[in-house]
Amino acid sequence: MSLLPDLDAVRARFASLPEIAYFSSGSYGLLADTVRAAYETYLADRVATGADWGNWVGRLEGVRGQVAALYGVDDDEIAITASASAGMNAIASAFDFSGRRAKILVSNFQFPTIAQIWHAQAPAGARIVHIAEADDGTIPLDAFLSAIDDETVVVALSHVCYRHGGKIPDADIRAITAAAHAHGAIVILDCYQSAGAERIDPRALGVDICVGGMLKYLLGSGGIGYLYVRRGLIERMVPRATGWFAQADSGAMDIFANVPHPTARRFEAGTPPVPSLYAAAAGLDIILAIGLDPIGAHIRTLTRIAIDRCAAAGIPVATPTDDAMRGPLLAFPCRDEQALVGRLAADKVITSSRDARLRAGFHLYNDEQDVERLVAALQRHRDLLA
Numbered sequence: 001m002s003l004l005p006d007l008d009a010v011r012a013r014f015a016s017l018p019e020i021a022y023f024s025s026g027s028y029g030l031l032a033d034t035v036r037a038a039y040e041t042y043l044a045d046r047v048a049t050g051a052d053w054g055n056w057v058g059r060l061e062g063v064r065g066q067v068a069a070l071y072g073v074d075d076d077e078i079a080i081t082a083s084a085s086a087g088m089n090a091i092a093s094a095f096d097f098s099g100r101r102a103k104i105l106v107s108n109f110q111f112p113t114i115a116q117i118w119h120a121q122a123p124a125g126a127r128i129v130h131i132a133e134a135d136d137g138t139i140p141l142d143a144f145l146s147a148i149d150d151e152t153v154v155v156a157l158s159h160v161c162y163r164h165g166g167k168i169p170d171a172d173i174r175a176i177t178a179a180a181h182a183h184g185a186i187v188i189l190d191c192y193q194s195a196g197a198e199r200i201d202p203r204a205l206g207v208d209i210c211v212g213g214m215l216k217y218l219l220g221s222g223g224i225g226y227l228y229v230r231r232g233l234i235e236r237m238v239p240r241a242t243g244w245f246a247q248a249d250s251g252a253m254d255i256f257a258n259v260p261h262p263t264a265r266r267f268e269a270g271t272p273p274v275p276s277l278y279a280a281a282a283g284l285d286i287i288l289a290i291g292l293d294p295i296g297a298h299i300r301t302l303t304r305i306a307i308d309r310c311a312a313a314g315i316p317v318a319t320p321t322d323d324a325m326r327g328p329l330l331a332f333p334c335r336d337e338q339a340l341v342g343r344l345a346a347d348k349v350i351t352s353s354r355d356a357r358l359r360a361g362f363h364l365y366n367d368e369q370d371v372e373r374l375v376a377a378l379q380r381h382r383d384l385l386a
């Protein structure tokens, strides 16, 4: 259990600290000095050069390499997309649901966009089966294992649930991928609520595809997402959602054929999200320079302190307290979550809410003082807690 050694220096890079205690990283990360400067560089480049395609494409490849480093995979296995949703739509468009193998298992941890994209495949023959949570907010491993069969084509998991912060533990993911592969299905892990907050090793977990974006714990921008697609699977998938940046040769300008790129670039589409690439690169730089293991340890320590302080103060927490079963987000059941978010904001404690819960997302820039401010504010407004 440890906090980042250079925490004061890290915090000094976020202009709004310590004025606010910021816990809304599950919605969007705080703006760091270098991310702000990156947006300014984009504008300066536009003024200086107009449209500089060479520079832009270079930045696209730079971010691809950074995302590959984040996941410990190869650049060729990464697609840079306009959002997590855009990436998932490209993936969904590559399946043929006309045969018997058309069952999609969707965990109820899922963010709506992912579930909606799978439901959108129903007219093409996809059959969606939801995997429900137990009362304690966890999904029992057996709920997945008993649902996976020879008709299953995809198991769609969300690593950390955006509503309550519950996480599918690594051991369960490994068991689910083993069962899925034994039945010829693939596993897709939505990492948007965990990437940047801990190390994720898709190869060790056995997952086939990861999806996410840059706005939250990666400290970057909206308007940009990514996919990891395992080599060996890429070549077998031909997306029907495509575009000129997904072609084997985007410069060929061929209007007579669709020739997908041999790498994960085949899941891209049109002009790269240029301004967002600048910001994403700067955000990823921060995460990669500090390191995923120290960041993960820092967040685990702070969330543990917060859970213990809440237990002592009699404040109920809706997130599993086991270290292996929670991510960077803690949730608190509420009577009126919107009123509580407003009251906390007036106390300069910034949170968000979903589904009758207050959500507090912890990141590398939070310290113990922030935890004290959060717990004290919850105690002050406990009339709004459940």
Ligand SMILES: Cc1ncc(COP(=O)(O)O)c(C=O)c1O
Residues within 6 Å of the ligand: 082, 083, 084, 085, 086, 111, 113, 114, 158, 162, 190, 191, 192, 193, 212, 213, 224, 225
């Ligand atoms: C877990 C998760 N998945 C997907 C999304 C949607 O991402 P995008 O808006 O980039 O499609 C979000 C956004 O909050 C999310 O939290």
